[in-house]
Amino acid sequence: MSGRSHLLRCTGCGARINGEEAGSTFRCAVCGDLFEVVYPWSEAWGGGDQVGFRPNAGALRHLWAERRTSTMAADQSGVWRFRDLLPIVNEDEIVTLREGNTPLYELPRCAKALGLNWLLAKHQGMNPTGSFKDTGMTAALSVAVSRGFEWVACASTGNTSAAMAAYAARAGLRSMVLIPEGKIAWGKLSQSMDYGSTTLQLKTDFDGCVKVLSEVVSKAPVYLLNSVNPYRLEGQKTPAFEILEQMDWQVPNHIIVPGGNLANCSALGKGFAEMKHLGFINKVPKISVVQAQGANPLYRAMQANGGDHLEAVVADTRASAIRIGNPASWKKAVKVLRETGGTCEEATEQEIALAKAEIGAEGIGCEPASAVTLAGLKKMVKRGFVGAEERVVLLLTGHTLKDSEYTMKFHRGELLTDAEMAGASADERALHEGLRREPIVMEPSAEAVMRLLDAAMPAGQAR
Numbered sequence: 001m002s003g004r005s006h007l008l009r010c011t012g013c014g015a016r017i018n019g020e021e022a023g024s025t026f027r028c029a030v031c032g033d034l035f036e037v038v039y040p041w042s043e044a045w046g047g048g049d050q051v052g053f054r055p056n057a058g059a060l061r062h063l064w065a066e067r068r069t070s071t072m073a074a075d076q077s078g079v080w081r082f083r084d085l086l087p088i089v090n091e092d093e094i095v096t097l098r099e100g101n102t103p104l105y106e107l108p109r110c111a112k113a114l115g116l117n118w119l120l121a122k123h124q125g126m127n128p129t130g131s132f133k134d135t136g137m138t139a140a141l142s143v144a145v146s147r148g149f150e151w152v153a154c155a156s157t158g159n160t161s162a163a164m165a166a167y168a169a170r171a172g173l174r175s176m177v178l179i180p181e182g183k184i185a186w187g188k189l190s191q192s193m194d195y196g197s198t199t200l201q202l203k204t205d206f207d208g209c210v211k212v213l214s215e216v217v218s219k220a221p222v223y224l225l226n227s228v229n230p231y232r233l234e235g236q237k238t239p240a241f242e243i244l245e246q247m248d249w250q251v252p253n254h255i256i257v258p259g260g261n262l263a264n265c266s267a268l269g270k271g272f273a274e275m276k277h278l279g280f281i282n283k284v285p286k287i288s289v290v291q292a293q294g295a296n297p298l299y300r301a302m303q304a305n306g307g308d309h310l311e312a313v314v315a316d317t318r319a320s321a322i323r324i325g326n327p328a329s330w331k332k333a334v335k336v337l338r339e340t341g342g343t344c345e346e347a348t349e350q351e352i353a354l355a356k357a358e359i360g361a362e363g364i365g366c367e368p369a370s371a372v373t374l375a376g377l378k379k380m381v382k383r384g385f386v387g388a389e390e391r392v393v394l395l396l397t398g399h400t401l402k403d404s405e406y407t408m409k410f411h412r413g414e415l416l417t418d419a420e421m422a423g424a425s426a427d428e429r430a431l432h433e434g435l436r437r438e439p440i441v442m443e444p445s446a447e448a449v450m451r452l453l454d455a456a457m458p459a460g461q462a463r
């Protein structure tokens with residue numbers, strides 16, 4: 001890896017260091033804030049000698065499209081295809097599972113229900129391990145390889161650990177995950193075991209796991225792969241490039257992202273800002289964040305003080321991926337909300353469950369944490385923040401199979417408590433009823449199946 005290809009810039013005090021100089025927890029030695037990667041062509045470079053160099057937007061558009069037809073592993077990756085705007089890693093150090101290149105789907109029924117002309121979903125759950133984390137992991141794990149680490153580790157609500165375990169296994173590195181005991185979905189837990197990671201279930205929550213791991217990495221030569229690692233965000237910015245490509249470089253009005261540790265909205269904000277700075281586009285979309293009501297520290301901070309201070313909360317939501325009370329990247333997220341004109345919303349358990357079922361009924365599906373985006377959008381439309389003509393893209397972060405237990409419980413009517421349903425409007429209740437598809441146990445007879453079809457079809461059609 002070439003140190004001169006980029007620097008790490010502290011987002012708090014502006015200090016700049018070489019990538020190799022970052023401490024084990026990726027906090028600035030001067031002020032304790034988080035770093036971002038800057039390049040000689042970045043607005044925030046300030047490094048002197050290479051300021052004149054600037055990638056050519058027109059040439060890169062062609063090159064990136066062309067790479068999709070190549071048989072080279074790096075070209076087939078929807079992250080490394082954009083390597084011209086990433087830290088330079090030697091080709092043989094790239095660890096890829098052919099992540100990225102995920103679909104941008106239309107959600108016509110959800111759009112109609114909301115009175116929007118159209119609505120799109122960028123489905124990052126269609127990545128190799130089933131979540132958006134793969135795009136960040138390929139970048140940061142490749143850096144770990146190039147720096148010669150043998151062990152990598154993360155604290156996780158499940159998806160980061162699944163991604164890290166897979167990429168570490170591909171690279172032949174040892175990995176260790178710290179997860180909150182009993183608070184992550186089985187699909188995710190099983191992945192980290194399947195990929196051979198040392199899986200530690202700690203009797204605490206995600207925030208407690210982060211604390212323990214910070215201490216461990218400061219004492220042992222273990223590379224931290226949580227999203228405080230700025231290289232993760234470099235990979236996670238590439239869906240912004242893909243969205244623009246997929247929309248033929250027309251800028252959507254609005255991107256809506258679920259908020260947990262708040263790195264992903266920061267990464268996308270960085271991606272779009274870089275596209276604008278380099279002249280690919282002439283404006284950036286609004287980027288908004290939606291949190292679960294039970295894990296809503298950013299929402300509270302935005303309401304209380306416009307995001308100047310954030311108080312940690314004790315988090316509790318069935319959307320376990322975003323059950324985070326003390327988000328590491330909150331300052332970066334506030335900056336993105338302010339700079340793009342986005343907003344922050346929260347969604348109740350009932351609203352999340354309904355939104356997830358609606359996305360499922362479009363034939364797409366997602367995990368509960370991803371569905372907060374649709375739940376939040378409904379509120380933004382209701383209060384006039386999003387208009388009918390606006391082009392909105394929901395970032396769906398995880399695959400529906402990540403948490404099939406949640407889905408089963410919803411369809412069996414066992415998910416939500418009466419207290420949680422008490423806040424639902426009559427319309428919402430009717431939607432819940434209409435979307436539920438409980439499995440029907442019956443005798444193995446064609447007559448029984450025909451009776452059911454008869455009842456479900458318009459008179460006589462089933463005969």
Ligand code: F0G
Binds near residue numbers: 265
């Ligand atoms: N959606 C899903 C499916 C996630 O797994 C996460 C975070 C988020 C949204 C929130 O993204 O943290 O960047 O704001 N999952 C992490 C993990 C924390 O450990 O898998 P964020």
